[in-house]
Amino acid sequence: MNEKTVFMLKKVAFYAFIFTVVAWIVIPIIVSALYAFSTKTDYYDPRKVIPTSFTDEWVKTILYVLGAWDGIKNSVIVATLTIIISFILGIPAGYAIARFAFKGKDTIKLSIVALRMFPIPVMAIPLVVLYIKLKLIDTLFGVALAHTAMALPFVVLITSSIFAGVDKELEEAGMVFGLTRWGAFRNITLPLALPGLAAAAMFTFVMSWNEVFVASILTLKNRTLPAQILSIVAGAAGGAAPAYYKFAAAFIMTLPAMLFIFFARRYLVTMWGITLR
Template sequence: MSRLRIGVTLRVVGVLVVMGIAVFPLYWMFVTALSSNADLFAADARLLPDFSELGVFADALADGEALTWLRNSLVIALGTTVLSIGLGIPLGYALSRFSFRGKMLTAVVLLLTQMLPEALMVVPLFALFNRFDLLDSLTGLVLANSAFVLPIVALILKGAIDGIPRELEEAGRVDGARPLTMLLRINVPLIGPSIAAAAVIAFFHAWNEYVFAVTFIYAPETQPASVGIANFIGEVGTPVQTVMAVAFMFTLPAVAFYLFAQKYVVAGMTAGAVKG
């Protein structure tokens, strides 16, 4: 019993340490946002927040720019998630269930696209978006982010569909179900955890994306928060408290979304690893 208690204690301590490491950056942003200039440049770091400085959050939201940035980031992230999942499900199903010439090459090409950095795609995408009048629009960013994250979403869903017994679809085919019906009524409910995991990946990619946003967006009213926060950095000075306050608010939705979907992430990432 003593060994069991020691083992449980060590596990609890280990979990608390990992949680502390993960949460500390968010906590430090909050503390820094509530620190005065004297505290920021003091010899000893301030470890506890000064709640008398909570007005910095109201000041950061006063002109409405920060709320506009957060709204734009949410639109881009949700649009990218919906579009990439909507296209990734049929693409993953086709790669898993249908046989066609170049199937293996298609899967390899999808995998190789993840080795390309975003900076390499900026120039051709800029020319393409300029031709189709997609510059300085949230729609253009949704399309660019979806194109970048779609391959990994499709491959995750393909692996999950590979783990579904084909006998289920054969039974549906006997009842006269078409491929689209089998996909929506048989496969999609069974790969729900993998869809959630892929949605988290797509959401985080679009939420944190900076290269495409800073290149394709010009107007302040269409900038996402990732670009807006960077605009606080000036030649003369940088309002550190305001930057940290907006960054804290920018981080919270992503953390909340992950906490909501975390149980599906683990199940989804392991789905399809072993065929049944």
């Protein structure tokens, strides 16, 4: 085969791979959206693959009757608190790892990663006992703290990589012209690092939004959306919730996260100087 044929085959293979990945992600979302609004007749009709008549009854029932709307509000609060706390703790730690040389630096980075190797179910009972003693059980702040413990290692590593990519000489130049280290960080390093921090915020939000185990064991009334959905589709009626309710629950779970990523993505690419049309 000549070079042109090899190039075309590689190009076809690349686009086939991209198409497969996109289809793997998009098709379940489309199916969930279709059957979330499908009527009961169309859903159980074996002759129809794609429903032709629709209703919003299942979505409304889950949102307003079964309490998923409160779960959405709780999830937004918890995810926002998780991002704030993770950034308050993670940005200084990431900056210190990126900018300063100190004894045990590599050990600390390895220890940060090692924090994620312990399975959450193993720590479930001690965590609940601790939360009861601290009176954080069934509180949104308590769930946010638990999510912060899960997201913080990644935030530290991501922010350290981001700050390491910002030229140190820019800060030194700022300090030569009279800025303090804090002033150089705030006015020079932080604006340059904002796109990466936005990406870290997206990761933290999605992690907190999708987390279900910790939210389920730490809350009873103030449940986040995944824990609320789990109790609706699995807990009610011994897990015998109708399938179209499960599709509606899947649609409700994915839509807010997709909207957040969509708007955060526009902010992200705008800071990088890319125009979306």
